[in-house]
Amino acid sequence: MVPPSVRGLFRKTPTIAPIPHRSLLSVTGSQASEFLNGIVASSGRVLYDAFVYSHTNPDGKKGYILEYDSRTSEAPPLLSMLKRYVLRSKVRLRDVSEEYDAWAAWGSEKESHWETTRRWDPARSAAIEPVWDSEENQCPWGTTPCILRDRRAVGMGHRLLVKKGSLPQESSTHEIAPSSAYTLHRILHGVPEGVIDIPPMQAFPMDSNLDIMGAPNISSRNKTFWISVCSIITALGHTLTPAPLSDAPLDITPQFPPHLDIRGNIPDTDKGGAQRVRPRGTGKLLTSTNGVGLALLRLQHVRAAEEGQVALEFDLDGNDNGSSWQVAHWYPDWWPVLPAEVVQ
Template sequence: MLAKHLLRSNSSLLFKQSLLKPTLARSFVSSPTSHFQEKDELHKGDHYTPVPGRSLLELEGPETAKFLQGLMTNHMPKISPGGDGFYAAFLTPPGRMLYDTFIYPVNVGVNFPHPKFIIDCPSATKTTFLRHLKRYILRAKVKVRDCSEEYKLWHIWGPALNKEDPALVKKEKRFSDIGCMDPRIPGFGYRAVLPADQDVQHILPASGQFEALHEEEYTIRRMLQGLPEGPDDLWPEVSLPLESNFDYMNGVDFRKGCYVGQELTIRTFHTGVVRKRIVPVQLYNKDEGSPSIQKVDRNAVWPSVLEPQSDIKLVDGTSKRGVGKFCSGVHNIGLALMRLEHIQNDEKLFTSVKDESVRLRPFLPEWWTEEKL
């Protein structure tokens, strides 16, 4: 399994160079599940769980699509006629991360008679996000309100789900009126926004035998796959969208017109390289051997002593500068922003806790590889 993640010596340079280059906003895989693999036995099969740590805002009005088009990284005409939602980032004017979001059309009729959208955003920054939106509304014909109590956000995945039409464009083929196939990794699952009093089981495909899991399993599953979410992973006014893999996760449309924060993002895409990216990591004790595959230990508690943006350094001390920063974690797994050259070399790394006892192993996500080799 490890050979699938790491590069053989005769191709390592080419692969490393390809990793440094930003990519167009399109997934790396040609089919919904061609490279997706579950990393944990518990996650195999058909499952559903609430999505933790997210809030929902409603935007409505005749100028809503135009308003959002100027504020975020994706292209509103993709979803303004209705149908599935998409993934997008809101940036500062200099191009740093503010909020990671999913934006869903509220499908209120065949002809989608008036623009209404639900934004799925981090709960931890909901208040500042509302303030951010209202700051830009000015005289635009847009109304925004918090609708978190009216809806519940669900994540659904499994083989039965992937047998359904992945486009889910027509109303009769969507699982819910508000939602989307998660665009970050094809095959990762479906994200559904349901009325708070609606039972999620009513929308599940009849061909599957779906089992409920605790909401923590959503966090474990996305971290094993290397998906950042929320301000602990995507540091407001610090993180860059391409280092945060928004180009890999279909969250940036490089062909759209002006939006807040566009200049640095486009310049990096056209002329620069991305030397750091967020990747999944596994933590282990310094007395243990470095893990060769990702495996979650639900009894482990190491990340409780690690803060977001904690430095990651080389054990041998050959470099005084850090080689990465820890994002967030659960049990013995997490995410980290790593310099790419240190992901390849199997170097021993530690996080900057007092006794340097926590070691860290980064992994390349399998879903990165198909168009990179």
């Protein structure tokens, strides 16, 4: 349930915004489909979280465009890495980042005919996976060239590729917002994206909720005794005293750097006693803005925080010298209910 103090951050009008930090690769050739099917992994650590658009070039030849985060990371450059796997395949790879821009559009009533309440199937694999309603066997992501239904979360809208420097057709009916509006939009819907939220060479798909967001099947990943999840967080101020979420608007907060450690501190109710030992392990602050953000948290810490046993906190300087900010988590409305045996 979205806390009342955060509801005012949601845009109430149809909106389009450019998606920041994106690069684009064209994949064409008679074996383009087979090539992509072979490189999209179903397990292991994430190198890139990418979107695949259908595309038709000016010559009428069908192919695909890969959209991915262009920021430098520990992962090898995507274009040079893919070229190593082409071998003798009839595939052509080309960077088209200077030909197209990536945009997001959301908030239109037209999306309601395909965006439905999520249904879940926890039985096919160790992961909890969405069950898509059949629409004449149409792909849940749509089949229109250069347009994707963003099914990662209910309410995310569309992703679009448009000619460099042009505006999407929706610009006549939607409010045009900056890229920061898209970042806030996906945070409010609990959607991690890119190298900050899904660190290349480090993150596992299920750690970043890719299983419930409709990514390729990752059933070979087993759930362990604890599981990390991306939860929306809000910093409630410089205090070590637990503070509940309220109807009051969020205070203006500083911009937090990513990957700060989030601890589960035990509140010290016995003023005369010694400091008690903190729970083992930490979470990580990911992308944040406007006082809200995403965090990678241990489910054990989440359960303990909900029961009032720990307070989730992070320090701006990392030295635990009193500059702590408290974190309050919540679950997006569209998430599945996790089985009790997973959360414990």
